[in-house]
Amino acid sequence: QVTLKESGPGMLQPSKTLSLTCSFSGFSLSTSGMVVSWIRQPSGKSLEWLAAIDWDGDKYYNPSLKSRLTVSKDTSNTQVFLKITSVDTADTATYYCARSPLGARTFDYWGQGVMVTVSS
């Protein structure tokens, strides 16, 4: 059974660095072709793809946010991390991680999401 779960600080102040963790089971990121993405959704709005990391450790970023994002994974290939620097109120959103299996370029499994509020 594939599951993903996001965790994060809940709330942080403007200009700080947001650190998020996606813990997953039921698949391994070491499997050829596997990709885990980060996607966010401000309340009442649509979705925005942020970044991804694949089984080979290659990293992909949304150009609009690239300078502020860093995606990484752990050596056991069961966790993926996202850091966003210099946050402001526009980064307030629910953050999801999602899996993309080999070649499909779909987001077939999603975590429940973690809500992050940026406020002073």
Next chain:
Amino acid sequence: DVVLTQTPPTLSATIGQSVSISCRSSQSLLHSNGNTYLNWLLQRPGQPPQLLIYLVSRLESGVPNRFSGSGSGTDFTLKISGVEAEDLGVYYCVQSTHAPPTFGGGTKLELK
């Protein structure tokens, strides 16, 4: 970035009614490898999105066959043949042919 425009933004339906949602892309979603990476998601209230259809028309495992997808190039359609109460929520199209992946603005399906 590729812009996906969904219409209508809101759809009111009765149980059993058939409905369609349109997704139009600012550029062709046909990849050089011959695949078209256009997917449909459903987000029920308070839930994460779930995959319904991928590669334009392929039904994800476990998704009822009242859902169907069609289209090519820049114009795509999701059809629900006989809406059921569990189908209520917001539908999104998403493309991953061109980087970065982008999502449509969503279509909210409500009960009339």
